[in-house]
Amino acid sequence: xxxxDKIKQGLTRTKQNMSTxxxxxxxxxxxxxxxxxxxxxxxxILSDVGGEASMKAVDxxxxxxxxxxxxxxxxxxxxxxxxxxxMLGEKGRMKLDSRPSIILVVGVNGVGKTTTIGKLAKLxxxxxxxxxxxxGDTFRAAAAEQLGVWAERSGADFVRHEEGSDPAAVVFxxxxxxIARKTDIIIVDTAGRxxxxxxxxxxxxKISRVIDREMPWGDRETLLVLDATTGQNGxxxxxxxxxxxxxxxxxxxxxxxxxxxxxxxAITQKLGVPVRFVGVGEQADDLIPFDxxxxxxxxxx
Ligand SMILES: Nc1nc2c(ncn2[C@@H]2O[C@H](COP(=O)(O)OP(=O)(O)OP(=O)(O)O)[C@@H](O)[C@H]2O)c(=O)[nH]1
Ligand SMILES: [Mg+2]
Numbered sequence: 001x002x003x004x005d006k007i008k009q010g011l012t013r014t015k016q017n018m019s020t021x022x023x024x025x026x027x028x029x030x031x032x033x034x035x036x037x038x039x040x041x042x043x044x045i046l047s048d049v050g051g052e053a054s055m056k057a058v059d060x061x062x063x064x065x066x067x068x069x070x071x072x073x074x075x076x077x078x079x080x081x082x083x084x085x086x087m088l089g090e091k092g093r094m095k096l097d098s099r100p101s102i103i104l105v106v107g108v109n110g111v112g113k114t115t116t117i118g119k120l121a122k123l124x125x126x127x128x129x130x131x132x133x134x135x136g137d138t139f140r141a142a143a144a145e146q147l148g149v150w151a152e153r154s155g156a157d158f159v160r161h162e163e164g165s166d167p168a169a170v171v172f173x174x175x176x177x178x179i180a181r182k183t184d185i186i187i188v189d190t191a192g193r194x195x196x197x198x199x200x201x202x203x204x205x206k207i208s209r210v211i212d213r214e215m216p217w218g219d220r221e222t223l224l225v226l227d228a229t230t231g232q233n234g235x236x237x238x239x240x241x242x243x244x245x246x247x248x249x250x251x252x253x254x255x256x257x258x259x260x261x262x263x264x265x266a267i268t269q270k271l272g273v274p275v276r277f278v279g280v281g282e283q284a285d286d287l288i289p290f291d292x293x294x295x296x297x298x299x300x301x
Contacts, residue, residue, distance in 0.1 A: 007288050008298045010280025014261030018047035019301050026080065029073045037062055040080075048231050050266025057083050057265070081300055087265055088292035089274050094249060098219045100132070100178040102186040102211055105251075106204060106241050107225035109192030112253035112279055114143065116225055117187050118150025119279070119287035125154045129184040134174035135160035136167040136207060139191040147189050153284060157183060167191070168206040175214045197240070204244040223276060225251045226267065229258040235270050247271070253279035256286075261299065 008015075025043045029036055037058050044054035057080070064070065064079045096103070103120070105113050114137070121131045133151045135158070137143035144160040151158035159174040171188055178186045190204060211220060224247045226234035241247065250271070255261055255278050264275055275290045 004294055004298065006280060006286075007278070007294060010256045010278065010286075010288070011261050011295075011298050013257070013259040014047075014255070015299065015301065017259035018262050019299060021047065022080075022300065023077075026073050026077045029076045031071070032062075032065055044262070044265075047262035048260040048266065049262040050232065050235075050269065053087065053265045053269040056269065057087060077300065081296055084265065084296045084300075085292045088268050088295065091291055091293075092274050092276075094221045094276060095219045096185055096221065098215070098217060100175070100183045100186050100215070101219035102175070102188065102215065102221075104188045104190070104204075104207065104211070104220065104222045104245065105225060106190050106222065106245070106247075107192060108237050109140075111192065111225045111227040111230075112251075113137075113192060113225045114146050114150065114189055115282065116223075116251050116253060116277070116279060116287065117147065117189050118154065119284055120187055120277075121150060121154035121156040122284045123287060124185055125156060130182070131156040132174055132178045132181070132183045132186045133158050134170055134186055134188040136170050136188045137191040138163055138165050138167050138170065139193070143189070143191070156187075157181065166206075167203055168210045171207050171210050172214060175211070201240070201244045204241075208245045221248045221276075222246065223249045223251050224273070225253060228252050228255045228260055228263055228278075231258075231260045231263055232266065234263070235266065238267070238271050238273075242271070247273045249274055249276035251275075251277045251279065251287075252290075256280045264295065 021043045025040050041054050041058040060083045070076055105117055107113050124131045133147055133156050135144035135147050148158055161170050174186050222245045224241050250273055278288050278290055280286050
């Protein structure tokens with residue numbers, strides 16, 4: 001199955017919810033009137049696009065409709081599509097050129113960090129890149145085993161320490177091993193939950209400092225994993241995590257299990273951080289590089 005079909009399938013529930021309502025609203029367009037724009041805004045908000053992003057999109061659409069003198073629903077739909085694509089930002093890619101480069105994966109427990117790392121390892125290994133997985137979640141029993149299984153599946157190297165040990169030391173050893181083995185990309189798994197929140201943030205800070213110190217020349221991405229099924233809640237989590245390390249990208253998981261795909265727009269607006277990947281299932285190839293145009297197309301149909 002191609003990427004586009006995959007994203008379409010992953011978005012089935014969102015489509016049923018959002019596209020149907022959106023298309024119905026757009027079909028009712030008969031010319032500029034406040035009622036139409038209010039209804040459109042409401043439809044977007046109900047589709048989890050978020051108040052701020054919905055208002056922005058509709059305000060822009062008002063401008064475009066009047067500037068270009070748009071008439072039928074088809075023209076309005078094309079304009080809305082353009083605006084939505086625009087809101088999602090550039091297609092962009094992660095900068096992982098140094099050898100090694102490093103991806104730090106953060107997020108609250110259960111959102112899909114370890115699974116995403118497994119999928120990423122497969123994606124990079126399939127591209128001929130050599131990957132090392134660092135078991136930085138030393139808190140939860142069986143976390144390292146779970147990551148080890150993914151390492152084995154994808155053919156990635158794997159560094160772990162004892163349960164309860166210092167994750168920063170795991171990262172230190174992983175960097176040394178990656179340099180010695182000429183590994184291309186290190187991916188660091190982290191705990192989603194510790195005894196309390198400030199412990200977690202301190203731990204992430206410490207890992208971050210080790211990376212600064214050991215590979216100041218290295219390219220680094222910090223990916224925040226958010227579970228799409230939690231909707232707007234994820235935005236609060238993001239703000240917390242952003243304090244511990246500057247985020248460079250979002251991975252939105254479990255899009256296959258939710259009608260809340262519209263949350264992608266709220267996330268990009270609110271955080272100003274691009275969505276890099278979306279997760280659409282539990283299997284190794286259920287991770288899709290995010291493309292604003294494909295996504296919007298899949299959504300609006
Ligand atoms: N349907 C679906 N399930 C997913 C996706 N990504 C992850 N999961 C499932 O979500 C559950 C939690 O995934 P993990 O990868 O263990 O989450 P985690 O963030 O590492 O959790 P902690 O280690 O406890 O912090 C697992 O059952 C995964 O299979 C996705 O894109 N779609
Ligand atoms: Mg995990």
